[in-house]
Amino acid sequence: MNNNEIIPQYDVVKQNYTPQEKAILKEIRENLVDRAMNTNENFQTDENNLLREINNFLITKENIPQDYRDTLSKKLVRDITGYGQIDPLIQDDELEEIMIIGTNKPVFVYHRKYGMMKTNINFTDAQEVMDLIDSIARQINRRIDQESPILDGRLIDGSRINATIPPVSADGPSLTIRKFKRDPLTIIDLINSKTISIELAAFFWLCFDGLGVKSANAIISGGTSSGKTTTLNALSAFINPKERIITIEDTLELQIPHEHVIRMETRPPNVENKGELTMNDLVKNSLRQRPDRIIVGEVRAEEAITLFTALNTGHSGFGTLHSNSARETITRLTTEPMSVPKIMIQAIDFIIMQNRIYTPSGVSYRRISEVVEVVGMESETIQLNKIFSWNPETDKIENVGVSSQTLTRIAEISGKSLNDLYGEIENRKLVLQHMINQEIRSVEDVNHVIELYYKNPRKVLNRILLY
Numbered sequence: 369m370n371n372n373e374i375i376p377q378y379d380v381v382k383q384n385y386t387p388q389e390k391a392i393l394k395e396i397r398e399n400l401v402d403r404a405m406n407t408n409e410n411f412q413t414d415e416n417n418l419l420r421e422i423n424n425f426l427i428t429k430e431n432i433p434q435d436y437r438d439t440l441s442k443k444l445v446r447d448i449t450g451y452g453q454i455d456p457l458i459q460d461d462e463l464e465e466i467m468i469i470g471t472n473k474p475v476f477v478y479h480r481k482y483g484m485m486k487t488n489i490n491f492t493d494a495q496e497v498m499d500l501i502d503s504i505a506r507q508i509n510r511r512i513d514q515e516s517p518i519l520d521g522r523l524i525d526g527s528r529i530n531a532t533i534p535p536v537s538a539d540g541p542s543l544t545i546r547k548f549k550r551d552p553l554t555i556i557d558l559i560n561s562k563t564i565s566i567e568l569a570a571f572f573w574l575c576f577d578g579l580g581v582k583s584a585n586a587i588i589s590g591g592t593s594s595g596k597t598t599t600l601n602a603l604s605a606f607i608n609p610k611e612r613i614i615t616i617e618d619t620l621e622l623q624i625p626h627e628h629v630i631r632m633e634t635r636p637p638n639v640e641n642k643g644e645l646t647m648n649d650l651v652k653n654s655l656r657q658r659p660d661r662i663i664v665g666e667v668r669a670e671e672a673i674t675l676f677t678a679l680n681t682g683h684s685g686f687g688t689l690h691s692n693s694a695r696e697t698i699t700r701l702t703t704e705p706m707s708v709p710k711i712m713i714q715a716i717d718f719i720i721m722q723n724r725i726y727t728p729s730g731v732s733y734r735r736i737s738e739v740v741e742v743v744g745m746e747s748e749t750i751q752l753n754k755i756f757s758w759n760p761e762t763d764k765i766e767n768v769g770v771s772s773q774t775l776t777r778i779a780e781i782s783g784k785s786l787n788d789l790y791g792e793i794e795n796r797k798l799v800l801q802h803m804i805n806q807e808i809r810s811v812e813d814v815n816h817v818i819e820l821y822y823k824n825p826r827k828v829l830n831r832i833l834l835y
């Protein structure tokens with residue numbers, strides 16, 4: 369085995385329970401939690417009630433000294449309402465993913481800086497993992513059992529979880545948590561980490577705004593976890609604050625900083641198999657809400673046609689799509705189950721390819737690898753025009769030298785010359801560079817500067833030039 373392949377260790381300070389305390393915890397889970405929960409009509413654990421019940425329960429136990437009872441009750445409540453052993457992992461914003469792969473195997477995490485790591489947490493009892501999964505299911509008002517052994521959902525903090533139990537997962541229960549980043553990556557972070565170049569960012573800013581006359585749309589494509597949603601989220605900061613935005617997702621992930629946003633989330637069918645609201649239902653409905661821009665979290669099925677109908681009737685849009693190349697994006701869009709008629713595909717301005725590159729050390733990085741324009745159709749074949757391309761040797765996103773059709777169209781509609789537009793892109797580059805220099809990077813701060821620029825570009829530029 370090569371040294372590079374050794375998986376680094378991630379240690380947490382563990383909550384230690386004595387065997388007696390462990391037994392108590394088990395008993396409480398079996399007897400008390402349901403009761404404490406049912407008293408609350410929202411099916412949410414009522415923590416104060418639970419604390420009281422646990423305290424009363426501990427009184428019935430003999431060798432627990434009174435002064436320790438309070439501390440222990442609190443610890444137990446935290447265990448039951450929190451995430452038990454993995455709670456410290458949940459609290460760490462530097463972790464991207466938490467993976468429980470069975471019993472007697474370490475819990476793995478994927479660290480934003482160090483890549484895949486092994487933790488010192490090791491579940492020895494399948495029931496313990498089951499309890500954890502159950503308590504998560506309960507938190508989100510869902511259930512997992514023999515009949516429906518897969519649970520896919522979103523925690524209250526926005527993290528996505530997927531749990532499986534036997535018989536689906538042969539080696540016992542598994543749990544994967546894709547953590548929600550509390551402090552999301554912004555366009556400035558993505559420039560700093562070279563996911564996007566400042567030139568490309570400034571170019572997109574101009575195109576997505578379209579100088580207020582023709583705002584461009586885009587599909588962000590890439591593999592699983594390549595950073596599609598993150599890039600979409602960061603780019604959405606460029607949307608003109610005047611736009612009315614509607615976002616539609618299966619699980620709420622997007623954090624669009626704008627004021628005028630309506631967020632929609634799909635709903636799975638209930639136990640009687642009724643009440644389902646699909647992505648397509650919501651996209652269709654959004655068209656009646658007079659949006660300027662529709663953002664579809666992940667385009668997968670029939671909602672694609674509805675989205676493209678919207679794009680073809682003058683709305684702007686953003687969406688992510690799972691695919692490995694621009695050509696494949698087109699193929700996936702035009703075949704089952706999306707089946708968008710080719711003629712409608714021409715409404716896309718950009719396909720942005722997002723790539724995750726793995727290194728032997730296990731650390732990965734993300735790059736926008738290509739920006740492609742859809743320029744038309746020639747005898748049944750959709751014509752693509754690559755305008756930016758990432759060069760792995762230099763690690764730079766290069767302007768391929770082909771002129772952008774989108775830019776030309778914005779020039780035509782706005783009555784400006786291409787040179788005017790290039791000048792405007794340079795100005796916006798200055799604004800982005802200013803934020804980089806001043807370490808302005810949070811969602812709020814970046815949004816604030818962009819809004820100021822929309823309100824009064826001259827004033828912002830003059831101020832920047834004084835620095």
Ligand SMILES: Nc1ncnc2c1ncn2[C@@H]1O[C@H](COP(=O)(O)OP(=O)(O)O)[C@@H](O)[C@H]1O
Pocket residue numbers: 464547549553558561563590591592593594595596597598599688734735
């Ligand atoms: N450019 C990036 N640099 C660093 N981390 C990133 C970047 N893009 C995404 N991530 C992280 O990778 C994980 C998956 O990203 P996400 O955007 O949800 O991927 P996708 O939508 O392609 O599945 C998240 O934890 C996110 O914070």
Ligand SMILES: [Mg+2]
Pocket residue numbers: 596597598666688
């Ligand atoms: Mg995504």
